[in-house]
Amino acid sequence: MYKAFGIVNSSGRNIYVDGMQDYRPIGAFSFLGRYRVIDFPISNMTNSNIDRIQVYINNKPRSVVEHVGTGRHYNINSKSGKLQLLFSEHNNDNDIYNTDISCYMDNMESLSRMTHPYVVIAPNYMVYSIDFNQFIHTHIDSGADVTLLYHSVDNAREAYLTCNVLELNRQKGVESIGPNHGNKKNQNIYMDTCIMKTELFISLVKEAKKLSSMYTLTDILNDKCETLDIRGVAHKGYFASITDFPSYYAANMDLLDYEAAQELFHENWPIYTRTNDSCPTQYFDTAEVKNSVISNGCRIEGTVENSVIGRGCVIKKGAVVKNSVVLAEVTIGEDVHVENEVVDKWARLIHKKEIVSPADQPGYIRRNDTL
Amino acid sequence: MKQNSMLAMILAGGRGSRLHDLTNKVAKPAVSYGGKYRIVDFPLSNCANSGVNVVGVLTQYESIQLNSYVAAGGRWGLDAKDSGVYVLPPREKADENLNVYRGTADAISQNIDFIDKFDPEYVLVLSGDHIYKMNYDEMLAAHKAANADATIAVIEVPMKEASRFGIMNTDETGRIVEFEEKPEHPKSNLASMGIYIFTWKLLRKMLMADIKNPDSNHDFGKDIIPTMLNDNKTLYAYKFKGYWKDVGTIDSLWEANMDLLSSKNELDLGDPAWKIYTEDVTALPQYISAEADVKDAYITQGCVVAGEVKHSVLFTGVKIGAGAKVIDSVLMPGAIVEEGAVVQRTLVADGIRIGKGAVVGSADSEHIELVAKRVKGAE
Numbered sequence: 057m058y059k060a061f062g063i064v065n066s067s068g069r070n071i072y073v074d075g076m077q078d079y080r081p082i083g084a085f086s087f088l089g090r091y092r093v094i095d096f097p098i099s100n101m102t103n104s105n106i107d108r109i110q111v112y113i114n115n116k117p118r119s120v121v122e123h124v125g126t127g128r129h130y131n132i133n134s135k136s137g138k139l140q141l142l143f144s145e146h147n148n149d150n151d152i153y154n155t156d157i158s159c160y161m162d163n164m165e166s167l168s169r170m171t172h173p174y175v176v177i178a179p180n181y182m183v184y185s186i187d188f189n190q191f192i193h194t195h196i197d198s199g200a201d202v203t204l205l206y207h208s209v210d211n212a213r214e215a216y217l218t219c220n221v222l223e224l225n226r227q228k229g230v231e232s233i234g235p236n237h238g239n240k241k242n243q244n245i246y247m248d249t250c251i252m253k254t255e256l257f258i259s260l261v262k263e264a265k266k267l268s269s270m271y272t273l274t275d276i277l278n279d280k281c282e283t284l285d286i287r288g289v290a291h292k293g294y295f296a297s298i299t300d301f302p303s304y305y306a307a308n309m310d311l312l313d314y315e316a317a318q319e320l321f322h323e324n325w326p327i328y329t330r331t332n333d334s335c336p337t338q339y340f341d342t343a344e345v346k347n348s349v350i351s352n353g354c355r356i357e358g359t360v361e362n363s364v365i366g367r368g369c370v371i372k373k374g375a376v377v378k379n380s381v382v383l384a385e386v387t388i389g390e391d392v393h394v395e396n397e398v399v400d401k402w403a404r405l406i407h408k409k410e411i412v413s414p415a416d417q418p419g420y421i422r423r424n425d426t427l
Numbered sequence: 428m429k430q431n432s433m434l435a436m437i438l439a440g441g442r443g444s445r446l447h448d449l450t451n452k453v454a455k456p457a458v459s460y461g462g463k464y465r466i467v468d469f470p471l472s473n474c475a476n477s478g479v480n481v482v483g484v485l486t487q488y489e490s491i492q493l494n495s496y497v498a499a500g501g502r503w504g505l506d507a508k509d510s511g512v513y514v515l516p517p518r519e520k521a522d523e524n525l526n527v528y529r530g531t532a533d534a535i536s537q538n539i540d541f542i543d544k545f546d547p548e549y550v551l552v553l554s555g556d557h558i559y560k561m562n563y564d565e566m567l568a569a570h571k572a573a574n575a576d577a578t579i580a581v582i583e584v585p586m587k588e589a590s591r592f593g594i595m596n597t598d599e600t601g602r603i604v605e606f607e608e609k610p611e612h613p614k615s616n617l618a619s620m621g622i623y624i625f626t627w628k629l630l631r632k633m634l635m636a637d638i639k640n641p642d643s644n645h646d647f648g649k650d651i652i653p654t655m656l657n658d659n660k661t662l663y664a665y666k667f668k669g670y671w672k673d674v675g676t677i678d679s680l681w682e683a684n685m686d687l688l689s690s691k692n693e694l695d696l697g698d699p700a701w702k703i704y705t706e707d708v709t710a711l712p713q714y715i716s717a718e719a720d721v722k723d724a725y726i727t728q729g730c731v732v733a734g735e736v737k738h739s740v741l742f743t744g745v746k747i748g749a750g751a752k753v754i755d756s757v758l759m760p761g762a763i764v765e766e767g768a769v770v771q772r773t774l775v776a777d778g779i780r781i782g783k784g785a786v787v788g789s790a791d792s793e794h795i796e797l798v799a800k801r802v803k804g805a806e
Contacts, residue, residue: 089712090728129707314714314731326709333704335696336462336727336740337713338688347717352463352728353697368697 060174060192060251061108062101064094066115066159067181068272069151070235071218071299075420076400082298083111083180084119086383086401088311089351089366092123093298095130095329096185097178098139102130103325104188106176107137110166112159114144120180123330130328142166155272160261167258175257177273179248183296183307185320185327186249194289195251201284202256202277204230205249207295212236212243215306218299220246220274222288230286233278246274247291294320305398305418308364308381312347334367342373351384358388366401379415383423397421432548433567433624435479436538437470438531439497439555440487445676448799449759449776454486456555457493458680459759459777461687461696462727462742464705466674467497469560470553471512472703475503477563480510481545484555485534487527490516496706503704515541530645536634542627550630552623552647558683559671560694560701561622566665570624576660577630579603579652580622582667592618593648595664603662606652617664620671623647629660670694681774681795684740684757687725708743718749734764748783756788765804773798 067082076085083094094111101109109127113120120141124130127139144154145162160167174195176188186205195203206222209215216236222244223231233246252260264276277286294316296307311317321327334353339345344359353368358375366384371377374391382388382399389406396413400423405411408427413419421427443455450458456467467484474482482505484497500512515538519525528534535542535552542550549570551563561580570578581595589610595617596605607613633651637643643650655662670693674680686692696703710729715721720735729744734751741747745758748766756770761778764770768781773788773796781787782804788796 314716317711317714321711328709331707333702335703336725338697339721339724339726340690341723343722345715345721346719348715349712350715350726351712355697 059172059196060106060176060188061110061170061172061254062097062106062188063175063177064097064101064109064111064180065156065177065248066112067179067299068156069154071181073298073304074301075422076301076304076398079400079423080116080119081113081180083113084123085298085304086366087183087298088308089349089364090332091327091329093183094120094124094180095327096183097180098124098127098130099325099327100178100184100186100188101176102132102137102328104186104192106188107132108170108172109137109139110142110163110170111139111180112142112144112156112163114154114159117141117143125330129330131326140166152270155270157261157264157271157273157276158269160273161265164258164261167261170254172254174251175254176251177249177257181298182247182249183294183298183320184247184291185293185322185325186291187325188251191289192251198287199285200287202250202252202280202286204233204277204286204288205247205291206244206288207247207291208242208244210242212245213238213241215303216243216245216297216299219297220248222246224288228288230277230281230288232281233274244288244290245295245297247295247297248274250277301398301420302418305381309362309379312349312362312364332367340373343371379418400425403427433479433551433563434542434545434547434549434627435470435474435482435551435553435563436535436542437467437482437484437553437555438534438621439467439484439493440490440528440534441556442488443556443675446674446680447677447797449677449680449774449797450489451799452489453492454488454490454555457496458556458674459742460558460674460680461684461703462725462740463708464696464703465496466558467493467555468503468703468705469558470555471497471503471505472701472705473559473561473563474551474553475505475704476701477561477565479551479563480505480507481513481547482511483513483515483538483541485528485538486514486516487534490514499706502706513541530643530650531647532634532637532643532651533645535630536638536645539631539634542631547627550625550627552621552625554621554673557620557671557673558694559620559667559669560698560703561667561669562701563622563624566622567624569663569665570626573601573663574661575624575663576626577652577655577662578624578665579662580620580667581617581664582620582671583616584618586613586616589613589616589618595619597664601664601666603656603664606648606656608648617666619648620667621647621673622667624665677774677797678795681757684725685738685755687740688723688738710744716749719747734766754790768802768804770798772796 142163144159264271337354340357343356351367357373358371370387372390375388378395383401387404399421402424404426439456500506713730716733719732723738725740733749734747742760750767751764759777762775763780765783767784769786771788776799785804
């Protein structure tokens with residue numbers, strides 16, 4: 057048996073991606089055309105031989121359930137392995153009660169049945185690659201009670217504003233975990249990813265519940281910084297936190313840089329997703345495509361520049377798509393100019409010919425909308 | 428899905444030797460096609476989409492890759508209970524030595540025990556190396572309505588080409604009165620597509636007789652169908668309209684890929700109502716770089732294009748370096764064209780690297796060039 061089981065957690069109430077999140081949790085967001093954000097944490101786990109995975113879903117479960125399903129496509133051993141979808145039982149009207157702790161408490165029975173000595177927790181709203189095997193080993197070898205994963209950034213003033221940051225001492229001991237107030241540019245962003253003994257995790261969940269109905273796992277960990285040995289491990293490579301609308305747009309755009317994409321997609325580290333059996337993409341005589349990531353099943357007659365195009369999109373003659381993230385099954389009609397937009401699934405941009413937002417303030421076109 | 432009364436047997440043993448080096452290590456049904464598919468995906472997907480849930484795949488020539496490929500029946504959704512893809516290479520039996528399949532009919536005869544296990548009313552016999560989309564359930568309905576012993580799918584071919592095919596001559600009701608293999612003076616233009624529905628009881632009887640006949644070639648076209656006509660059995664032609672291609676040569680495989688570039692392409696692989704399923708590869712979406720120039724092309728996931736691609740089909744994971752030119756060509760999975768190389772009217776085999784600045788193929792060649800070995804470039 058493997059040492060650790062995995063938990064993929066949903067975002068808490070501090071995080072909201074305007075527009076997109078009205079329709080689905082962040083884990084189910086389309087990412088770089090053919091993926092969903094949740095493909096990254098689950099693939100990281102299965103590639104690290106973690107084959108018992110619990111996926112926690114707070115609300116709007118449909119799209120995550122459809123996408124993740126039995127988890128077979130994540131290369132989980134179909135006999136000894138298992139992926140469980142676990143739901144929050146109480147959807148409280150007042151969002152302050154919808155915490156990760158409340159979701160864990162609702163599923164305490166499933167949690168306490170896990171016999172693995174360790175648990176690795178990762179969020180369904182951050183994109184990165186990591187070998188959890190190494191993370192588990194580092195944690196065990198250090199003798200720490202809890203190890204947290206963080207990423208050092210130098211733009212915390214304008215980005216990562218809904219993330220938490222770690223204050224570390226010289227020995228990489230965590231002194232506190234708290235919100236990023238955007239007052240310092242160099243910060244250690246907490247990747248909401250941690251490892252500890254399963255037993256400790258369950259006792260922390262129960263303790264948090266007793267202390268406050270609003271408490272999150274991060275809150276209780278922050279409380280425990282003095283009494284427990286909590287350490288930080290730095291993550292290197294590509295990291296994106298999909299925790300507000302600008303970060304969703306930026307994360308897709310950043311990966312248009314082929315070199316940056318190499319830092320996320322490693323050889324022998326496949327990112328699995330659910331296949332859609334789309335045919336290849338057809339480029340017509342009039343197509344002009346530059347610096348773009350294109351998914352399968354598209355028909356392109358127009359111009360596409362610096363954009364991410366999802367599966368099965370139709371870009372008609374004379375259409376121009378620039379600096380945009382276009383989700384699956386979108387139609388861009390003849391001579392329609394789209395710039396600096398996130399276009400949600402099934403939208404049809406056909407009547408209005410100019411759909412342009414300012415470069416520093418990308419716009420959002422609603423799912424299934426016709427413009 | 429409830430199993431219908433028809434079981435399919437796909438003949439996938441052929442080498443396809445006119446495809447030269449492409450079929451050195453794989454059988455023709457396993458040859459790549461259309462960017463992300465293998466030819467055998469077509470009959471398998473057609474079965475899945477037609478509600479034919481049990482499919483036997485008869486393999487023989489270089490079958491390692493094909494066997495493991497088709498055995499993963501889940502790819503085509505053929506993995507539910509009462510459903511499955513069964514790989515059937517020749518085998519040794521308690522009362523017989525290991526016999527190779529001596530012909531298309533013999534391949535079925537040697538698996539009568541397999542078919543009997545499912546006790547189907549009808550058996551659908553298919554070729555594993557044809558590219559087309561067809562609803563076999565509609566063909567079965569025609570077979571039942573005509574109360575036929577056998578129904579053979581036919582396609583109208585231009586009269587001047589009819590002498591290249593097995594031609595069915597029918598009466599006004601569609602009943603087959605005569606079958607002529609490659610007739611010098613064809614009387615009709617209805618070519619057999621090598622797709623047969625047989626009422627199993629009768630076919631079983633005929634195969635049992637055929638297997639003992641020392642003069643037989645054990646072939647459906649040469650033996651079984653003519654015998655049935657002689658015995659005055661009821662055979663009907665089922666007219667198929669649409670795209671159908673038997674890719675026998677490098678030129679025709681290239682052409683079948685090029686057909687996908689036409690906007691009037693009848694095969695329409697994008698039709699959500701009749702998807703062709705295939706292996707799920709974990710490749711990234713395709714990336715077209717800032718300096719690339721892509722026109723009139725069919726490109727699939729995993730490709731990275733930094734050069735010029737015109738009127739070409741790129742399969743999974745193909746890389747085109749900056750300044751390279753790929754024109755009128757088909758690049759099989761994993762092919763790499765390095766910086767400045769020029770590829771014209773060429774079919775590049777799986778995983779082949781065309782070195783920096785190398786030139787292969789030419790714009791006015793009569794035939795398509797096949798490149799199946801690494802081409803060195805300027806080092």
